[in-house]
Amino acid sequence: MSLDYTSLLLAVGFSAACLSLTLFGMWLTARSERFLLTWAVSLVFVVGDIFVYDAYIDMPGRLLGIATLAFLLIGFSAMLGAAYQFRTGGSPVRRTLLGCLSLVVTLPPMAMGYDGLGFMFENSFAALLLFGTALEYWRGRDEAPALTIGITALYSATATSFALCAMVLAWDGKIVLGHAPSNWAEELSLIVVIASMTGIGALSLALNQGRLARHHRRNALTDPLTGLLNRRALFDMHGHVPVGAFTAVVVFDLDNFKAINDEFGHGAGDEVLKVFARELAGNLRQTDVAARMGGEEFALVLKRTLPETVEEAAERIRIAFSARQIETEMGSLTCTVSAGFAFGTKEGLSFDKVLSAADKALYVAKRGGRNRVTASAFRRAS
Secondary structure (H helix, E strand, C coil), X not given: CCHHHHHHHHHHHHHHHHHHHHHHHHHHHCCCCCHXXXXXXXXXXXXXXXXXXXXXXXXXXXXXXXXXXXXXXXXXXXXXXHHHHHHHCCCCHHHHHHHHCHHHHHHHHXXXXXXXXXXXXXXXXXXXXXXXXXXXXXXXXXXXXXXHHHHHHHHHHHHHHHHHHHHHHHHHCCCCCCCCCCCHHHHHHHHHHHHHHHHHHHHHHHHHHHHHHHHXXXXXXXXXXXXXXXXXHHHHHHCCCCECCCCEEEEEEECCHHHHHHHHCHHHHHHHHHHHHHHHHCCCCCCCEEEEEECCEEEEEECXXXXXXXXXXXXXXXXXXXXXXXXXXXXXXXXXXXXXXXXXXXXCECHHHHHHHXXXXXXXXXXXXXXXXXXXXXXXXX
């Protein structure tokens, strides 16, 4: 082995160590992004492999050979788990354990002294694990196409370099080497790994920063209690767009909600709000938008609809909610809701005006005895 090869190997090790520390630091500031921790741990194994392999180059032996194979394949298995965790938010354990099954095939030849066969199997399974990691990012490309496709390409290039190493070893046909593999494919693989690691690190950090920014924006536009959009989000979506004749706004207000808070406590009141939010969300079409406006008031925007359809939907929600037995720490209770709705016009009305008209219709329902749905003067589509 030349000094240049060893230098490249150590460069990969230090780069992987720095990336692992960076990922761990990012995880400390964003604990919800657990894939960062899994990925950081996977790189710790890769770093371990590199330094064990460096020792193996100087002193080839079965124990060091077994250790270098185990470190690399465990690291790449955890990397596959991290990619799955990034894409789905699920546990990485199953994918990681599945990848670690490669050890069952790879370690015995090395333990029996067939190091050439062991390294051939190691490179083959490393390529498969990296292609699997690339596939996970490819399947999640809708989140940020340019970044994820770039990461997919870099993982695929790295996988290809390991596949080439396996092919060269298979072509040579030596199942016993007695030393670390030394050929053009090994040197090319190191160069590819260095370049890919830099690119994967940069793209992944950008991808995660974009995800965090979207997460913060989503939190800013979501009501934390009910999970519905909040008032700000509703106005961001509809506040600057004229409301046409076939778009309706429905405003719901829970009846006697203050009395529920006073009698059963605010915890019970929160549970009532969550139950109504679930009822509301469960009756949405794909084009409908529901939001909590504040307190016990909710709004629903329905597009491409007619008055009778809106009234039927509001009545369905009202009846279903009034029939719910809501369990609280203070006992079960029932609650009713009143609603008012209004339409835009053919010429288009401001969202504020239609919302105000729906509010006025709501107050009519309240004054009329509550637990009812009332239409405003803008009821008819024109």
